[in-house]
Amino acid sequence: MAHSILKQIVKRLVIVTGTVVVIATAGVAITFGSEALANRAASAPTPDAAKTVPVSVAPITLAHEYTTQRRFLGQIEPATEALLSFELNGRLSKLLVGEGDSVAKGELVARLDTSLLDAERKRLLASQNATRAQLTFAKTRLARAQDLQAEGFSSQETLDQAQATFDELTSRISEIDAALLTLDINSEKSVLYAPFAGRVGAQDVEEMETLTAGQSVLTLIETSTPQVRVGLPLHLSAEDIGQVSIVVNGIDYPATLDQLRPDIDPATRTRTALFSLQSDATFAFGQSATLSLETTVQATGTWIGLDALQQGSGSIWTVLVVEDGIVRTAAVEVLYLQDEQAFVRGSFAQGTQMIQSGAHRVVPGQQVQILAGEG
The missing domain is CATH 2.40.30.170 (Efflux pump adaptor protein, beta barrel domain)
Structure with missing residues (x-):
């Protein structure tokens, strides 16, 4: 039994000794490994510090109005533009212009056939001459009747009849004069003149057509x-x-x-x-x-390029500004767009440094470097 106990004690000593040896070996390995890593890290070159991103900025200049196009x-x-027509019925005898022609003010452009008017004029002139001859005789007869009546050789009735004949012929002469004046007016209305200088547009009729009063002849x-x-x-x-x-x-x-x-x-x-x-x-x-x-x-804001605008949360637009070398966001409202520019108003003040280009390379909170000669 004593032999068995001794055997167990020896076995335990062997286990403990092995464990101690393993632990000691591991400690030595860790010590030498740490020193090796430290030596390697010390021998490696130190990395450079991260460089700040250069950006182009410009001071915001506020305007108090903008112009929309x-x-x-x-x-x-x-x-x-006038539709030329005759005031009378008649046959179109002459059309002196065509479509596209240039005409001067007062130039004759069309004429109606006036043969009936000419014949009527001749008849009235003949009647006028005959009536004037009768009026001359009636005037002489009236003077004679007045003399005879004054001497008592003629009755009052004869004098009245002579006076009535004279008055009737005088009125007939006036009637013929009025008829001749009407002919003159109708003759004037039988020719068509350009009321202003221009060019002929549409031509609606042809020569020898019979026209009604007011029918369009051409457009001037x-x-x-x-x-x-x-x-x-x-x-x-x-x-x-x-x-x-x-x-x-x-x-x-x-x-x-x-x-x-x-x-x-x-x-x-x-x-x-x-x-x-x-x-x-x-x-x-x-x-x-x-x-x-x-x-x-009338509105207070500033003009910026469209590439400076960024989509914010919701429907808000933003621009990037630089304050003390740090990128910040400023909310803006777009009032007007024109070509590649926008007129905006927002949470910025006069002279604020806004990033004009390269805004996609930076984020809010990032430190940046303003390019020389700007700001």
């Missing part, structure tokens, strides 16, 4: 002062419209406001404005034109 579609039309278009008709919003007044430009076929032409009508177009719910084009260029009437209208809006 709005465009409205319109149409070119002549200042005057004034070409010297073309106008542009545009529908404008109701809130605009004539005082809001100054010197404007109108684009036709990609070319800007200066224009001035002629009239702003007081009524509202029932179809478009706009007010019609008429502008005169200040140009000697030739325009095709009926073609489209675009009115470019500048309007000044």
Whole structure:
């Protein structure tokens, strides 16, 4: 039994001794490993400190108004366009102009057949001559009757009859004169003159056609002062419209406001404005034109490039500014967009340094370096 106990004691000593040896060996390994790692770390080069990102900034300059550029579609039309016609019935004997012809003011453009008027004039002139001859005799007879009646050789009835004949012939002469005047007027109305200088548009009849009074013969278009008709919003007044430009076929032409009508177009719910084009260029009437209208809006803000805008939370837009070398965000409200710029107002003050370019390379809270010569 004593032998068995001794055997167990020896076994336990062996286990304890092995454990101590393993622990000692591990400690030595850890010690030498730590020293090796420390020596390797000490021999490695020290990394450079992270460099600050250079950014381009510009001080914010506040403005108290901005100008909007709005465009409205319109149409070119002549200042005057007239449908020429005769006031009388008749046969068109001469049409002296054709479509597209240029005419001067007062130029003869058409004539009716006046043969019936000429015949009537001859008849009236003959009747006038005959009546004047009768009036001459009646005047002599009246003078004789007056002398005889004064001497007592003629009755009052004879004198009255002579007076009545004279008065009747005098009235007949006046009637013939009025008829001749009517013929003169009808003769004048049988010729058609251009009321203004321009060019012939549509030609509605041909020579030798029989026309009725008021039937359109041709359209005359004034070409010297073309106008542009545009529908404008109701809130605009004539005082809001100054010197404007109108684009036709990609070319800007200066224009001035002629009239702003007081009524509202029932179809478009706009007010019609008429502008005169200040140009000697030739325009095709009926073609489209675009009115470019500048309007000044009173608001405090600044112009920034679109690439400086960033989408914030929700519907808020932000820009990045630099304060003491640190990137911060400033909320802005976009008031107007034009080309590659936006007019905004926001939580910034005059002179705040805003990042103009490279905003995508930095984040709020990051330290940055302002490029030399800026800020």
